[in-house]
Amino acid sequence: MSAAKKNLHNSHTYINRELSLLEFHKRVLAQAKDSCHPLLERFKFLIIFSSNLDEFFEIRVAGLMKQLDLKLITSAPDSIPNEVILQQISETAHRAVEEQYKILNQTLLPELQNYGIRFIQFNDILERHHEWIKNHFFKQIQPVVTPISLDPAHPFPRLVNKSLNFIVSLEGQDAFGRHIDLAIVPAPRSLPRVVRLPDELCPKGEQHYILLSAMIQYYVNDLFPGMTATGCYQFRVTRNADLTLAADVDDLAIALKDELSSRRFGRAVRLEVDQKCPDKLNNYLLEQFNLTQQELYRVNGPVNLTRFFIDFDIPELNFKPFQPVIPKALRNQNLIFDVLKKEDVLLHHPFDSFQPVINLLREAAKDPHVLAIKQTLYRSGPDSEIVQALVEAARNGKEVTAIIELRARFDEESNIIVANLLQEAGAVVVYGIVGYKTHAKMILIVRREGENLRRYVHLGTGNYHAGNAKMYTDYGLLTTDDDIAEDVHKIFQELTGMGRMAKLKKLFHAPFTLHDQLLHYIEQETQFALSGQPARIIIKVNALTEPQLISALYQASQAGVKIDLIIRSICCLRPQVEGLSENITVRSIVGRYLEHTRVYYFYHNGAEKLYCASADWMGRNLFSRVESCFPIENKKIKKQIIQDGLLSYLKDNTRAWELDANSQWTLTQPKENEEKFMAQKYLITQREIKTKS
Known part of the structure; x- marks a missing residue:
């Protein structure tokens, strides 16, 4: 029996994909306590773990919970019911989050203090801080904060995905004589979560930072004149952030814009609260978000560590800088085209620079012999040099075709902006095939050389994103191989036109x-x-x-x-x-x-x-x-x-x-x-x- 036909899968032979992904996130977290890494790099790994876990809940956990809500029976190869997987995820994630805050509070923050870096939280505020915090709060924070009382006229507000909020318990009467027990204070998303204190408030040579949450908690009474705040606790809700588009949409870009607005208010999947928050308030919040104790995470520190990082300029606490190199074949050459006529060139990022890819497109944009450029774009921001080169090429009269995958997760809005930029410059923009994300990484440049047309190709394993190319390991191949170029040309035809599946010579x-x-x-x-x-x-x-x-x-x-x-x-x-x-x-x-x-x-x-x-x-x-x-x-x-x-x-x-x-x-x-x-x-x-x- 062939390998394709024989089924060897059950819970004993197939590891559940969600649990396997969570184990990867734990391996990232392990880097935060690895003393072989420089201190600030360990801090970065801690922040990356938070970001990874956010997406894990927004997409993977949200998908499982949605299947349960809809009473869908899935047929995953591991054959483990979704409710069992969610329970195992909860147990593993709770242990990992507890470990994360232990690393933060017992290792990283004390070690940072040894280098004069200190984060001031609510319990750390000293007498010498009071005047500056008061001035900053009333001038920079209080004018943009909107406290929301909870009463029959003010139901529980619709809170944005992953936003920082406070639940406040109150005593007394407000200006209208109402006895209000609870209020919600959303932290304005426009305000930085960490603010540097003036040097004069710090010991010489040290850098001190105060958390926005600490300042709001410290002056919460001033948000409710005439009343007394008996408790103020930060919390954050994570929501389903996956996008669902119908296969029969008339305009993918318009449909995607509509879906993006709903992402911020999807079904709640996780609630993070200050560990000091009383059970009564925890249960109240769980009820508002239709969650159970299984989805409650009580944390010993800021509820949103992804906004906790500062880019400190302390070289000895970071990895030794490494400058990616230009492959020898491309050094001291006037035109990349001349090199590629003679030989293929391999790029291994980030050890090899991404600059040759950018330079190739820049040359193509200016070269009078270049007739056409075709490229797929999965994650490339509007400020990308790649996008700028394509814009320049289109304005210079080249036939520029960009296959933009609008649905690259969490880059959808950026990709819509890129699409508009290219269209305004005169490029042909195609959004790929509805129902199939365009994930291939390809560039095809057509250049007239004498009586013939020569095609130059770049194929890669990663995105056309210069920032990613400094952090991700990826391969890129630059070639003029006729068969490969013909295959790439046919794939572009599939993406922009209609017809039968292309028969390729070398590519799969x-x-x-x-x-x-x-x-x-x-x-x-x-x-x-x-x-x-x-x-x-x-x-x-x-x-x-x-x-x-x-x-x-x-x-x-x-x-x-x-x-x-x-x-x-x-x-x-x-x-x-x-x-x-x-x-x-x-x-x-x-x-x-x-x-x-x-x-x-x-x-x-x-x-x-x-x-x-x-x-x-x-x-x-x-x-x-x-x-x-x-x-x-x-x-x-x-x-x-x-x-x-x-x-x-x-x-x-x-x-x-x-x-x-x-x-x-x-x-x-x-x-x-x-x-x-x-x-x-x-x-x-x-x-x-x-x-x-």
């Missing part, structure tokens, strides 16, 4: 051929192993959830194929299970940069098939998105990716976490007499050596 693309080809390559390795030949698979992706691919990998393992999986976040495959997956190892690298490359390697009886792609091994990527997967055929580039992008990560014994048969992740440690090896640090060192040579 979702939702059409990629999934079948992956199954085919796994099956080939399986057959090589069964016939006694060496067989190996190495896959590096962000997530592995697709059931048929997991089944195929299980069967390959049973046939004797050695399989190494480097999975950043979600992994539903259970490795090292006797009789099922003894030949499969799973590791996750969590370090300075966010691992984002997608690389597929198949030994193929010595022929070594190597592909880079925009797609993870998830159902949504393979069946509900437009994705590109491109071969690496240049021997030098192939060797570089295998060594730097795969083998070095398998060698990492310091930043790698390994998954066992019981779905537990363990941080690797160097063996006795073994030197520490960190893949990301190795790649930085390699670039620094090459730059000096």
Whole structure:
């Protein structure tokens, strides 16, 4: 029976994807207490954990709760009921949040104080602070605060997703003689959550910051003249922030704008409150948001740590700066076009600079011989140099076509602005295919050279976002290969026009051929192993959830194929299970940069098939998105990716976490007499050596 057909899934062989994702967030949190990282970098990891957890509740938990609300019965491969998953998520998340605030209060804040950085919370306000806080409160805060009493004429307000609010218990009568027990004070979203105190209020050489929440709590009585506030407690509600668009919308951009406004007020899924808030008030808030004790998180500190970070200028407390390098082939050249006529160029971000991609588009915008530019855009802000280059090209009379994915989660509004900018410049803007997100990363430039047209292509594993390229590891290939260029041209035709599925020569693309080809390559390795030949698979992706691919990998393992999986976040495959997956190892690298490359390697009886792609091994990527997967055929580039992008990560014994048969992740440690090896640090060192040579 083929790997695609045989079902090997149940709760014993398939790890739940939500629980697996939550385990990744815990690995990020673990970086916050790793003393090997500089102090402020640990603080950043703590903030990233908060941001990650917010999105986890807004999307993943919200989806599960919605299914329960609608009484939908799902058929997830793990076969675990949603209510059980939600209970397990709650237990794990509560422990993680408790650990997060313990790290904050017992480790990071005290260590920051050792460097003269102090955050003033309500209980930390001193006599010398009073006059400045009073002046700041009444001039900068009180004029924009709107306290809301809770009475028959003022029902519980509709509070925005993730906004900071206070519930206030009151005694006395207001100006109208009413006895009001409770009020809500929303913290204005326009105000900074952290304000630096003047240097004269701080010991010499120190930086002190006061929280907005502390100032509101300190002067809350002044918001209710004639009454007495007997308690003031911060809280924050997280809501369902996923967007749902009908397949038959007339105008995707207009429909998306309408949906964006509703995102702020979706169904409540989590309530965070000050741990000192009395049970009576907690229960009242839970009732207002239609939540239970399972969704209540009592925290020992600010309820919104994502707004808690300050970009301190203290170099010794941050990672040593690293300047991404320009590949040797592109240095000291007048035109990138001239280089690409002779050879392909590989970019490995952030170790290699993203600037060549920007420069290529800038050259194309100005070059009188360039006729057309086609590009997909998934996450690129209106201030992006990429977008500016496309605008310039359109204004210069080039035929510019931009495929903009408006539904890139949490970047929808920015993408609408980008679309409008390009349209105003004269570019043709297409929103892709309704029902299929355009996730492929492609640039196609058509240039007249003599009597012929030559096509220049960039294919990548990551977004066209210069900021991300400094923080995410990704591959980009610059090439003029005729077959690849023809394939990219056909995919653009699919996205902008109508017709049959394009037949491609070298590329695989979702939702059409990629999934079948992956199954085919796994099956080939399986057959090589069964016939006694060496067989190996190495896959590096962000997530592995697709059931048929997991089944195929299980069967390959049973046939004797050695399989190494480097999975950043979600992994539903259970490795090292006797009789099922003894030949499969799973590791996750969590370090300075966010691992984002997608690389597929198949030994193929010595022929070594190597592909880079925009797609993870998830159902949504393979069946509900437009994705590109491109071969690496240049021997030098192939060797570089295998060594730097795969083998070095398998060698990492310091930043790698390994998954066992019981779905537990363990941080690797160097063996006795073994030197520490960190893949990301190795790649930085390699670039620094090459730059000096």
